[in-house]
Amino acid sequence: MIEIDAVTKVYGTQTVVDAVSMTVPSGTIAVIVGTSGSGKTTLMRTINRLVEPTSGAVRIDGEDNRALPAYELRRRIGYAIQGHGLFPHRTVAQNIATVPGLLGWDQKRIANRVDELLDLFQLDPAAFRERMPHELSGGQQQRIGVARALAAEPNILLMDEPYGALDPIIRAKAQEDLLAIQARFGTTIVLVTHDMEEAIRLGHRIAVMDAGKLLQYSKPADIIAKPATPFVKELIGAPERPFRLLSLVRVADLAEPGEAAGAPLDAGLSARDAYAELLWSGREAAPVARDGAIVGRVRLQGLAKQAARPS
Missing domain, CATH: 3.40.50.300 (P-loop containing nucleotide triphosphate hydrolases)
Incomplete structure (x- = not known):
């Protein structure tokens, strides 16, 4: 110390x-x-x-x-x-x-x-x-x-x-x-x-x-x-504050039960990178994978909520 x-x-x-x-x-x-x-x-x-x-x-x-x-x-x-x-x-x-x-x-x-x-x-x-x-x-x-x-x-x-x-x-x-x-x-x-x-x-x-x-x-x-x-x-x-907040969180922390179409996102990816990927691909949700196995999904709505101004 x-x-x-x-x-x-x-x-x-x-x-x-x-x-x-x-x-x-x-x-x-x-x-x-x-x-x-x-x-x-x-x-x-x-x-x-x-x-x-x-x-x-x-x-x-x-x-x-x-x-x-x-x-x-x-x-x-x-x-x-x-x-x-x-x-x-x-x-x-x-x-x-x-x-x-x-x-x-x-x-x-x-x-x-x-x-x-x-x-x-x-x-x-x-x-x-x-x-x-x-x-x-x-x-x-x-x-x-x-x-x-x-x-x-x-x-x-x-x-x-x-x-x-x-x-x-x-x-x-x-x-x-x-x-x-x-x-x-x-x-x-x-x-x-x-x-x-x-x-x-x-x-x-x-x-x-x-x-x-x-x-x-x-x-x-x-x-x-x-x-x-x-x-x-x-x-x-x-302008960067919401995205800096997202950079602190991993996709694994935000994964929820459910299915989604398209290529999965790695569980270790930052929420910021996941948000960008969903915007670029035009998807509302994406599957989340850890070691090749699907463990849930992450939604654009949930990511946006994570980036919202703290109360």
């Missing part, structure tokens, strides 16, 4: 982070979102002490993060940045092994961990271990960057605009990878982004910042349905 307690950071006469308090429960993803200069990256960096707060405290599982030397704290916390930050003259395996090597792991343990992470990211160890960063695609470099951040089995992973440089298709796959990894390891993740779509897709909770202040810290559904300020409402985008 990460507790950020009244953290303030001042540079000269400028207050970059202004008395921010928020708690990230263990094993969850918190996304900090805001425009450029809102203080979101500075706030996140107080967790691993790349930035020392002017006042306030950060506690990890109840212990002040200043109880350890900064270099030792950072070895316990994974850190992934936009553009991956790989060491250009080290192989993929050497990049991933960076922190385990600093921690004194033996070579066999390091090699096993490198191969485990490459397998996890669907990169064949035999084909990728000895490659250099310049031999990788942008998406592969980003995956290696995240693998390096996870190499020493940290309980906390910090991510600063990790997918900003990726094209939309690779970015969507990278987000899926992150959700799968987080579910597998139960890592506590704090991710910074300026993209509200990404925040809604990834976050268990979303923190919205502006001019150094925390405007709202809530579950995605609450952020969308009940924005705390006009700025939060604008950041969500008023």
